[in-house]
Amino acid sequence: MEFEDVARRGLVLIGCGKMGSAMLRGWIDGGVPPEAVWVRDPSPAPWLSEAGIRVNAPLPETPAVVLIAVKPQMMTEALPDLAAMGGGATLFISVAAGTSLATFERHLGSKAPIIRAMPNTPAAIGQGITAMIGNDRAGEGHLDLAEKLLRAIGEVVRLEAEEQMDAVTGLSGSGPAYVFHMIECMTAAGVAQGLSEELALELAKITVAGAGALARSAEESPAILRENVTSPNGTTQAGLKQLMNKENGLPPLMIRTIGAAAERSRELSRG
Numbered sequence: 001m002e003f004e005d006v007a008r009r010g011l012v013l014i015g016c017g018k019m020g021s022a023m024l025r026g027w028i029d030g031g032v033p034p035e036a037v038w039v040r041d042p043s044p045a046p047w048l049s050e051a052g053i054r055v056n057a058p059l060p061e062t063p064a065v066v067l068i069a070v071k072p073q074m075m076t077e078a079l080p081d082l083a084a085m086g087g088g089a090t091l092f093i094s095v096a097a098g099t100s101l102a103t104f105e106r107h108l109g110s111k112a113p114i115i116r117a118m119p120n121t122p123a124a125i126g127q128g129i130t131a132m133i134g135n136d137r138a139g140e141g142h143l144d145l146a147e148k149l150l151r152a153i154g155e156v157v158r159l160e161a162e163e164q165m166d167a168v169t170g171l172s173g174s175g176p177a178y179v180f181h182m183i184e185c186m187t188a189a190g191v192a193q194g195l196s197e198e199l200a201l202e203l204a205k206i207t208v209a210g211a212g213a214l215a216r217s218a219e220e221s222p223a224i225l226r227e228n229v230t231s232p233n234g235t236t237q238a239g240l241k242q243l244m245n246k247e248n249g250l251p252p253l254m255i256r257t258i259g260a261a262a263e264r265s266r267e268l269s270r271g
């Protein structure tokens with residue numbers, strides 16, 4: 001089995017809300033046995049115990065992996081008693097936005113291998129993308145194990161510098177929310193043009209999903225794919241004239257949107 005060491009020594013989740021449970025489902029589907037998993041969470045979802053996962057039970061002394069998936073604001077409450085696992089044998093993976101490797105090192109000690117990862121919610125259906133970077137103690141073996149675990153929930157990219165994490169968080173970490181809002185806005189605009197809410201939502205969802213799948217699989221760039229839709233002097237050209245307006249269209253709005261999210265990530269890391 002791919003996760004033999006994890007199955008033998010255990011996998012601990014500190015926090016198992018939206019992100020933690022999306023990841024855990026991927027790992028269980030990928031072959032991690034539920035009895036090798038410990039979850040610590042003050043409000044655990046009922047499916048965890050039903051699946052045979054140990055919930056709020058005493059933790060193993062040196063699990064193979066500890067996933068930290070609590071809100072950044074909860075970190076100082078969640079971390080202190082994990083320091084005993086910081087001797088080097090346990091790999092820590094954090095998905096928390098804006099919590100630096102240095103912060104974890106302060107709590108867990110300088111011997112702990114720690115990987116900072118930024119997934120996104122399409123992880124729940126195995127279609128996420130996660131960016132990751134490790135501290136000095138995280139060797140190739142640790143990075144490979146983290147990458148293998150994270151591949152259970154989608155694509156993985158390795159970063160070159162921790163500073164990139166703020167921009168990644170603003171783009172792909174928060175990104176699904178922007179796309180969901182685009183679906184909401186397209187639906188509302190369809191309703192404004194006379195469609196029923198139900199029909200407009202169906203058209204918007206499948207259009208976004210289909211365009212995303214085409215952008216992902218096609219050899220052409222998104223710019224060429226956009227041009228393929230745009231007949232000279234046709235309907236798309238009329239629509240794009242609004243959307244692509246450099247003063248008040250999507251380009252400056254997206255710069256502000258991702259910029260604000262990245263800046264919030266920087267703020268969180270300053271504490």
Ligand SMILES: NC(=O)C1=CN([C@@H]2O[C@H](COP(=O)(O)OP(=O)(O)OC[C@H]3O[C@@H](n4cnc5c(N)ncnc54)[C@H](O)[C@@H]3O)[C@@H](O)[C@H]2O)C=CC1
Pocket residue numbers: 014015016017018019020040041042043044069070071072074077078095096097118119120121173174
């Ligand atoms: N939701 C998202 O799209 C993404 C979230 N993240 C990161 O994942 C982390 C978790 O976010 P979500 O899952 O969305 O939040 P959530 O609120 O759904 O989950 C957090 C969980 O932590 C638990 N918790 C609170 N205090 C705790 C403690 N002291 N010990 C153990 N568990 C505790 C809560 O009961 C809750 O179940 C955050 O740090 C966030 O930055 C990262 C990428 C994407």
Ligand SMILES: O=C(O)[C@@H]1CCC=N1
Pocket residue numbers: 097169173174
């Ligand atoms: O909103 C947040 O802070 C988290 C991090 C990326 C997505 N959700």
